[in-house]
Amino acid sequence: MIVDVELGARRYPIHIEAGLLGRAGALLAPLVRPRPDGNRLVVVSDTHVAPLHLPALTAALAESGVEAVPVILPAGEASKSWAGLEQLCEALLAHGVERRDVVVALGGGVIGDLTGFATSVLRRGCGFVQIPTTLLAQVDSSVGGKTAINAAAGKNLIGSFHQPAMVLIDPTVLATLPPRELAAGYAEVVKYGLLGDANFFSWCEAHAARLLAGDAMVQAEAIAASCRAKAAIVAADERETGDVRALLNLGHTFGHAFEAEAGFSDRLLHGEGVALGMALAFDFSARTGLCSPDDAARVRAHLAAHGYPLSPRALGLDAPPERLLAHMMQDKKVEAGRLTLILVRGIGQAFVAHDVDKAEVQAFLAHALAA
Ligand code: NAD
Ligand code: GLY
Numbered sequence: 001m002i003v004d005v006e007l008g009a010r011r012y013p014i015h016i017e018a019g020l021l022g023r024a025g026a027l028l029a030p031l032v033r034p035r036p037d038g039n040r041l042v043v044v045s046d047t048h049v050a051p052l053h054l055p056a057l058t059a060a061l062a063e064s065g066v067e068a069v070p071v072i073l074p075a076g077e078a079s080k081s082w083a084g085l086e087q088l089c090e091a092l093l094a095h096g097v098e099r100r101d102v103v104v105a106l107g108g109g110v111i112g113d114l115t116g117f118a119t120s121v122l123r124r125g126c127g128f129v130q131i132p133t134t135l136l137a138q139v140d141s142s143v144g145g146k147t148a149i150n151a152a153a154g155k156n157l158i159g160s161f162h163q164p165a166m167v168l169i170d171p172t173v174l175a176t177l178p179p180r181e182l183a184a185g186y187a188e189v190v191k192y193g194l195l196g197d198a199n200f201f202s203w204c205e206a207h208a209a210r211l212l213a214g215d216a217m218v219q220a221e222a223i224a225a226s227c228r229a230k231a232a233i234v235a236a237d238e239r240e241t242g243d244v245r246a247l248l249n250l251g252h253t254f255g256h257a258f259e260a261e262a263g264f265s266d267r268l269l270h271g272e273g274v275a276l277g278m279a280l281a282f283d284f285s286a287r288t289g290l291c292s293p294d295d296a297a298r299v300r301a302h303l304a305a306h307g308y309p310l311s312p313r314a315l316g317l318d319a320p321p322e323r324l325l326a327h328m329m330q331d332k333k334v335e336a337g338r339l340t341l342i343l344v345r346g347i348g349q350a351f352v353a354h355d356v357d358k359a360e361v362q363a364f365l366a367h368a369l370a371a
Contacts, residue, residue, distance in 0.1 A: 025064030102127035108134035116147030120162035135185025139226035184271025198348030251278030
């Protein structure tokens with residue numbers, strides 16, 4: 001299955017196929033610039049993913065006459081830093097990566113975001129290919145060209161838009177992903193239903209248990225639907241200059257407040273924060289009369305049924321509402337001190353709400369935390 005991201009001269013395909021990693025050589029070899037001393041492709045990965053999945057990719061490239069040159073970084077968010085960027089850029093230069101070369105990112109959102117950013121500045125920009133290995137990266141971060149590292153002031157504050165040349169998704173690599181990471185990625189799948197496709201949310205309700213239990217067919221279907229939804233949004237609003245791409249932030253501003261309280265640690269994974277945030281976005285929309293309480297209850301029931309932590313108190317993250325609001329005000333969508341939230345008129349009907357009443361949000365948080 002191929003989903004195209006229609007961006008004119010920068011359009012690219014997303015290939016989704018079980019076992020694709022072992023057949024990736026045929027797709028990657030045409031992107032490799034021939035060299036007199038042998039064709040090479042630098043593959044960036046992390047210390048968890050490389051032992052599990054780099055051998056299959058290395059063998060597939062070798063079959064197509066390309067040598068894989070690995071650059072392995074420590075697994076974890078800390079690699080998305082100035083230090084990680086420096087380490088990666090120096091390694092790419094040491095391996096002789098030139099402007100017309102492509103670099104492969106084999107890993108989750110951390111490796112994808114970091115490699116994307118590094119290649120956007122290396123020699124003023126070279127190419128890269130995403131081979132995402134977490135569900136989150138397969139349905140969200142590998143598509144759309146947002147790249148970044150973190151700063152002391154916050155997450156993803158230093159970055160660029162840099163589209164990959166190709167995205168290769170092999171759903172079978174998810175078999176080695178820890179269940180908690182799989183569930184965190186599934187929150188981003190549900191998001192596509194909640195923001196714009198009520199039928200897809202119904203599909204999620206019917207298939208979530210099989211997806212989370214590791215059913216590769218169901219996972220592939222969810223990935224394809226998610227990539228189609230994301231590709232359409234990115235094609236409509238590549239740089240988030242309008243109100244289209246911002247819809248992908250459903251649940252993120254509320255979720256961010258709790259992720260910040262957790263110190264962006266594994267106390268609350270990003271996808272878990274998004275799940276909690278989506279439940280709160282629906283609850284807030286219901287409380288302000290925008291959407292029916294039944295829809296909000298249905299969303300909460302689906303997420304709760306699959307084990308998402310939806311109680312800040314149980315997580316020990318029930319901070320004072322004014323502090324949570326202060327975290328929300330760090331959001332990139334805040335303009336001139338005005339809070340923008342993605343709210344809903346119902347399941348599949350998200351919209352961008354500009355200049356939301358901060359006192360109302362704070363009162364809602366106080367009420368929600370007391371629950
Ligand atoms: P991650 O890359 O840290 O991966 C999670 C963990 O799973 C890591 O320990 C990793 O080593 C391990 N892992 C990855 N694939 C595996 C596999 N197949 N088997 C076993 N272990 C595996 O985290 P993530 O959730 O993929 O991505 C989170 C990052 O993505 C954050 O930095 C976030 O800011 C970013 N993000 C970016 C975008 C975007 O549009 N660019 C969107 C959403 C999130
Ligand atoms: N993950 C949000 C975006 O790509 O815009």
